[in-house]
Amino acid sequence: MSRFWKPGSEKPSTLLVDDEEGGVVFLPSTSSASSSGFGYASLERQRQRLPVYKYRKAILYLVERHGTTIVVGETGSGKSTQIPQYLKEAGWADGGRLIGCTQPRRLAVQTVASRVAEEAGVKLGEEVGYTIRFEDQTNPGMTMIKFLTDGVLIREMMEDPLLTKYSVIMVDEAHERSISTDMLLGLLKKIQRRRPELRLIISSATIEARSMSTFFNIRRKNSSLGSSDDLPSPEPAILSVEGKGYTVEIHYVEEPVSDYLQAAVNTVLLIHEKEPPGDILVFLTGQDDIDAAVKLLNEEIQHLGRHYLDLVILPLYSGLPRGDQDLIFAPTSKGKRKVVLSTNIAETSLTLEGVVYVVDSGFSKQKCYNPISDIESLVVAPISKASARQRAGRAGRVRPGKCFRLYTEEYYLNEMQSEGIPEMQRSNLVSCIIQLKALGIDNILGFDWPASPSPEAMIRALEVLFSLGILDEDAKLTVPVGFQVAEIPLDPMISKMILSANDFGCSDEILTIASFLSVQSVWVSVRGVRKEFDEAKLRFAAAEGDHVTFLNIYKGFHQSGKSSQWCYKNFLNYQALKKVIDIRGQLLRIVKGFGIPLKSCDRDMQAVRKAIIAGSFANACHLEEYSQNGMYKTIRTSQEVYIHPSSVLFRVNPKWVIYQSLVSTDKHYMRNVIAIEPSWLTEAAPHFFQFRTPNPDLH
DNA sequence: CTTTGCACA
Known part of the structure; x- marks a missing residue:
């Protein structure tokens, strides 16, 4: 592999200081950012005016010499758009290799990518491309700089666990510490142990830089003389770039x-x-x-x-x-x-x-x-x-x-x-753990996280996955269910529901329901027109509950020819419904890949409800006998819960229900609720309910 | 009688 920046040939002009923890810090130099501007296009001049420009050499030097470089940069420093271009100009994308840059949000991926394509004077999707869910604007063999969301890069690891196509990966906005960023950081550290030539750039806020540096400081074994000639130093470097903000x-x-x-x-x-x-x-x-x-x-x-x-x-x-x-x-x-x-x-x-x-x-x-x-x-x-x-x-x-x-x-x-x-320490971990399992990480408790979640949370997630038949007694993914669930980009409970739909002949309906469950809300909340809103909702309401109501909305939306006018009249969110259609399309492709055919159960809503139970039996609740205010208790933990006022079953209060999620504010509210028969629970998950105290209502 | 906001081939 050729090196493009020759260490020693051009020393960066900035001052280099040893960090007391073994890293290297460049202090901002006082040299002016603007060099001669003659003959440059205005975009090129704009690039040079960005604060990050005067660190160009320093950044390339550090990336060449260090496995991990932490860039501390405030907003407006230009790091997100410039660093990938510097790397490309220095040859990091030569030989068919990729420079990757992750963002926590889709919108950021799109805007940064189009900005960079514009600056580079290339067509977006060719040398400069991006990938987000539902949209791949890259050209294999042509793309050199690729912007993508954290989540997409984690998904890419399922195909290519060592991310061999990438020579450098920049993780932008790492200080936001979202679950997927933290997961990605842990996984990249693991990859770097196997591929020491992979360069990482972590963009972070001031406060987090030190702990990031400690996290990525890999003590490489059998290297008595420090780093060898070919490999970069395992000690991270820290570089500070000032922002463009005003005081x-x-x-x-x-x-x-x-x-x-x-x-x-x-x-x-x-x-x-x-x-x-x-x-x-x-x-x-x-x-x-x-x-x-x-x-x-x-x-x-x-x-x-x-x-x-x-x-x-x-x-x-x-x-x-x-x-x-x-x-x-x-x-x-x-x-x-x-x-x-x-x-x-x-x-x-x-x-x-x-x-x-x-x-x-x-x-x-x-x-x-x-x-x-x-x-x-x-x-x-x-x-x-x-x-x-x-x-x-x-x-x-x-x-x-x-x-x-x-x-x-x-x-x-x-x-x-x-x-x-970090969000990782404040969340349910089922989705996270199944992804790690799918990447072949068996020892979840021993995984090296940037911020380790509590063992209780990890064990709880393992239990839930075990009860769903996704993990076996040895905490390995089951075949085929576990591996299939890991491949579906949804909450494992919903993925399990989709796979079970095949047994009940209702994959058509369940794919629709799963897609609705993946968007925040399909209703438009309008204040002051309470009555009209409630009437609109009643037009779709199903006695069984919210899931079946979704089927009615979906049917109506299709019959209207996916009309935004129709949505407006019915207080439905057109954007959300379009997203439902997108998600459904993606899920259908995945499920077809498993050999599951699209099959409708027509009006058999019992089949639909049984498939829902197969995924969410753990969320079963029973109405308290003498409850005046609609109080339910969860079967599993006897937790007090209430039907959310947005549910079609609010104030209907069927005896037995299953909820899809809980929102907890002043009370625990069940969102997306469906009425069930208690006997379906023992039928769906005998292992889960057999040791519970006998309940007279069950017989 | 009502949730923050990101995201996943």
């Missing part, structure tokens, strides 16, 4: 606030009164909070009079209909000031231009998982310093800004956690 002045409250909603509203009004023009972004916790704050603000404005009517108040959260989201991105008309009240979506996933002021409540909703009850819940919790910094940074994108924190400086300095808990 943000931080303000704290002097006394802790008792009501952060009211405090947020007051702060917005104060900013509008005292500060020069510029939009305001307020971070709150959820839809509830946001709607309440919108109402509060509007009331105050009515009282305060004319000057305050210049405020344009907009809510922002993922569940918002498309049209409302477009308002957020529309430029503010002259003399008006936009106030966006947002969830965490504006922290990482969306960027709003024109924001100069940020109001940070200090809270967000966070997932948390209890492996004993096997319940995931959402709780309002204090954010980390890393989050607080990210939020503040949103004020400095167009010019110097201000951030108003609704907590004291003392709290920030002494009590706030510096990093959040």
Whole structure:
């Protein structure tokens, strides 16, 4: 394999300092970024103006010399678009090899890829391509730089466990610590032990760099003289690249606030009164909070009079209909000031231009998982310093800004956690563990994770997979069910349901149901038209429950010719239904590959319900005998649960139900519920129910 | 009487 950067031939001009932990740090050099600009296209000049440009040589030097390079770069440094191009220019894609760059989100993959293709002056999908679910814009044999989501790269490992096509893999936004990023980091470390020539670039925030470096520091055996000539150093290097953001002045409250909603509203009004023009972004916790704050603000404005009517108040959260989201991105008309009240979506996933002021409540909703009850819940919790910094940074994108924190400086300095808990340690692990199993990782408890989940959570996941017949007594994937489930990109319970549908002759219906279960909600939540909305829902409601209701919606959508007008009239989310169709198509292809034919059971909804039970028997619940308020108890753990108000079975309260998921806020709510007969449970999973205390209702 | 938001050949 040829090397393209010749160590020693051109020393980087930046200052090199040994890190006390064995890494290497380049300190920012003072040399000017702009070299002679004559004859360059404007895109080329733009590339050179990015902060990352003056580190070009340093980056190539480090990647050549180190197995892993950690790039600490703030937003706007240009690292995501530039580093892959530097690598390509230095020859890392020669000889048919690939430079891979992962992103945690599909949208980021698409935008970064098209930007890079534009800069390189090539057609997207040729030298520069991308792969996300449902969309492969690459050309094997031609593509040199490939952008992809973390999840897609993990899937690629199932075909090619050592990712032999790649010479370098850059993991972008690794500090977000999503489950798939963490899994990917663990797997890449493992691959690097077998392929020391593989180079990794981990892009991270300042706070996480040190722990990333420790994680990737591989003590290679039998190398008494350090790294050999051919192989890079196993010690990671850390490189810092400054961002392009403007300074943000931080303000704290002097006394802790008792009501952060009211405090947020007051702060917005104060900013509008005292500060020069510029939009305001307020971070709150959820839809509830946001709607309440919108109402509060509007009331105050009515009282305060004319000057305050210049405020344009907009809510922002993922569940918002498309049209409302477009308002957020529309430029503010002259003399008006936009106030966006947002969830965490504006922290990482969306960027709003024109924001100069940020109001940070200090809270967000966070997932948390209890492996004993096997319940995931959402709780309002204090954010980390890393989050607080990210939020503040949103004020400095167009010019110097201000951030108003609704907590004291003392709290920030002494009590706030510096990093959040990685999602891996707050989640149910079934999907994660089955993927590792499919990659041949037998010793799950011994897997080297960037942040190890609790043994309880791992054991719980193994138990669930065992009860579904996906793992055997030796915790190996069963043949064929276990391997097939691993190949289906869904929650294993739903995958199992799909495979079981074959036994009940209803694969057609179950594929539709599984696809609906994979989208957040197909309904459009519209406030103020409660009655019409409920009527629309009733048109599709099935007595059996939500799953059968989905079948009715699917039929209606098809009969309408997949019309968006039809969706609008029925309060259905057109985008979500199109996604259902996409997912169904993918699932059908996979299932056909297993030799399972598409078969409909026509009107036999008993068959459909039995197939659902085959996957979700562990979620069986029984209505409490004397319950006045619709209280159910789970069969497995006697947990108190209620039917979610969005379910067609809300207030119907059948005696026995199965739920697809629990949402836990003030109570545990069952979402996507179907009525069942108790005898079907013992029929479907005798091993699971035989040791339970006898229940008179079962006979 | 109601969830944060990403993602998976």
